[in-house]
Amino acid sequence: MDTPFKVLFCQPEYEPTTGLTMDKEILITNFVQDEIALYKMTDDEVPEVVENKRLTLSFSCDDEEARLYMDGLDIVPAKYLEGDSAPYLAPTEIPILLYDTPNKKDKLNPIHSDGYYPFIPGYYRIKVIIGGKSYFSWLKVKPKQITEEQWVSMRNDIEETLHGLAQDLIHKNASLGINSEIPIPLHILRKLYIIKKDFSKWVTALKDIQTNPRMRIRKEYNLSPRDKTGIIDAESIRYYARHPESRDYIYQPKNVRSYDLVENQWMQKIIKFIAKEMNELLEYLEKHKEKVNKEIKREKYFHHNEHAQVRLKSKVLDELTKYERFVKRVRSDCLLVLQEEWMTEVKETTPMSIPHSLNLDPRYRRLFSLYRVLKSEDVSISLDSSYDYYWKRTDLLYEIWGFLQLINGLQHESIGFEVVKGWIFDVNSNSKSVQVPFLEPGTTIEFKRGNTKLNLFYDETLPFKKEATTLKKPIFTNSNRNRPDARIDLYESEEYIGTIMFDFKYRPLRFVWDSAKLKGSNKTDTMQQLISYRDNIYSPFLYRHEDEIHWQNLRPVHEVWAIYPSHEDNNSPKNPLDDYRVRLMELTPLGNQDLFYQSIEEAIQKVIDAY
Structure with missing residues (x-):
């Protein structure tokens, strides 16, 4: 144009x-x-x-x-x-x-x-x-080829992580644990969730049907000697009229129970279907147990039994064994019903209709409802359409990717926080379709570890006045640099004790921090921004139970992190952590994140120790 x-x-x-x-x-x-x-x-x-x-x-x-x-x-x-x-x-x-x-x-x-x-x-x-x-x-x-691989992997990593968070959410809501060392595929996970959800209710209905199935009383006629007394009805008289040669016998009715009802045909079909599903789940779990056992043996060859990787994989094996035990129980309960004598009378056929009685009897209705959910299409996970607009913004791509690394890092075994609520973790995972909401500015995720609570914020704009703060959003700034990419507010027994700031810089390190430019007015805007996040933030809620301390004289921000990817031009400048409380942290797609996790725990512990 x-x-x-x-x-x-x-x-x-x-x-x-x-x-x-x-x-x-x-x-x-x-x-x-x-x-x-x-x-x-x-x-x-x-x-x-x-x-x-x-x-x-x-x-x-x-x-x-x-x-x-x-x-x-x-x-x-x-x-x-x-x-x-x-x-x-x-x-x-x-x-x-x-x-x-x-x-x-x-x-x-x-x-x-x-x-x-x-x-x-x-x-x-x-x-x-x-x-x-x-x-x-x-x-x-x-890009050059090696950087291009990292660049492409970043989007893939974001999509996989978002899908993984949705899957972990289903894990959690299904009370199946959230260990993702060997992630259970979504279609397998969904079946486990459906079976385990309301398990006590539907298995109670199953056992009640086992001992007291629906049945119908019908008459069966047999010829009996006349000298034996018995019931005579209109059908007996009609038979005698048509067969005078049988005058020494009486066509006598007898009431018998009939279990070959359409609703029981449905029960037979449903129970066999559940048993088949359990066999498939057991086959899957058995294969993965073998895989984990091999990995444990391999880890033990290089490490001792108490090594973190050995313990982690042993925990996975214990979880798989627990799932296997549960699935076997479900299969056993189904097989016991199929072996009942009354079930042998039920014709093995595909019912062509759904009888009214199937919905009237709450026991049958519950089993039929379970069957319909299991038969329905697998749950789908989709991303909010807003993500489509941001894949091309490489700086924002890195920012979102980095924020997801923070979420994963806080939940890492070495740190030990658990998600309480917020963002995707508030999504209803019981439906067939789970949409991952967009990471909107101001998104908050709450974590907890013992008495320590933290709120993780994404791209929230800080207020300029003390009056705009609350205990849940306790800080304000007197600088126009008021929108950090992420931050952590820490609380000990509901008391605010400090903040850690994060900014994601998609550029080589020397264009994030250059010690040679600290003098005079040579600081770049990026350096001024990072220093401002440390020096110009205040909170009237910091250590609020210590009345003798004036909050105006305290700095609630303990550290400011500048997070950047690896690059061939990266050097090792003088660490500004001691003088400016700015921590330089390299974080790269396809790279090892152990130092990142270790540094998160170190920074959090410093805030707690200061308190």
Whole structure:
């Protein structure tokens, strides 16, 4: 579309025919004014640049009030940008250097010669505001192969984690435990849940049917010697009239019980179906027990019996054995009913109708209801459609992925918190369809471990006034940097004792924290943001039972975490944890998370120890 502005990127490209390297212009032309349309753009509509190559940006417009926002601009020194909470670029004919090789100076365009930002592979959103209208587009940074694997795996990991959380929710509600070391497939889990839910009620109905099934009294006629007294009815007289030769015998009726009713045919079908399902479950559980036993033997070969992995897998084996014992009991109860004498009278057929009596008798109704649920389609898990719009926002993708790692980390065996409520954990998992809700700003998840409680917040905006705080949301700020990606508020016996802040930075470490820029006004916006989260947060609820302590003099934020992925440019700067309470934490898809889990527990314990 035609736009009243021009956004141009330049990047050198080698020309094999001439042997020269020339600047290639990447002009952004595919702007849209509907943000939803932005997320529907296909890959072939998105201009591309290559990572780790010199990159400049030119933004020109006749309207001096125009603004250009772009993911990653916050790393540029603030003196070259406008705005505080959301830095933007004003129109300028001078190209802005976004990235160049380290220590290389651009003599022709000295602006930002000290601001190198190697854009990590992914999609970067561009937003231009002019005359009250907004225009949106993308720039894609093409990755190297190894980084591309991590990039692709991040979305897959998010989807798998969200599905896993939904599955764990069903585990929990089914009282089946939530150990996911060897996850039980959803279709198997669903059957276990259905069978175990209201087990005592339907098995009581089953045993009552076993001893007292529905039956009908019917007459059976037999010829009996006349000298034996017995009942004579109209049918006996009609028989005698038709068969005078049988005058020495009486066609005599006898009342007998009949169990071959349609409702009992249904019971036979239902009980056999349940028994068959239990056999399939047992087959599955047996295979997985064998698998876990082999893994335990392998772990014991390298570790002692009390090693964490051995204990974890032994716990899984115990759970599988518990499930197996339960399923065997269900199968045994079914087989006992099928072996009853009255059941042998019931014809093995597929009933063509559902008799009214099947719904009138509560015992039969309960078993039929169980059968219908088991026969229905498997439960499905879907993601809220809002996730579709965020897969291309690589920075947000990393942010969501990182938040999910926090959820998993808090529940890790080495930390030991359990979810109480919040977000997906409030979803009704009893229905056939479970939709994972979108991770909306302000989402809160509550965890508990003994007397310690914590609230994990996602992307919540902090208030600016003390009056806007509550015990459940106890902090406020006097800074415009008031929207951390995540935070943990900790409580001990319902008393607020401190906070840990988290920000996810999808960029190399030296563009998150550079110790050489701590002096004067050289701090980047990112560094100022992290320091502000520590220095400019207050709470009137901190240690509220200690009246002699003035809350104004206390800092409730114990640590601020800057979480970033691995990158070939990452170095090891001086740790700012002691001086600024900023913890630098590398967290990468496909990477080992042990240090991440260990550091979470360490940070939480520091808050508790301070209390």
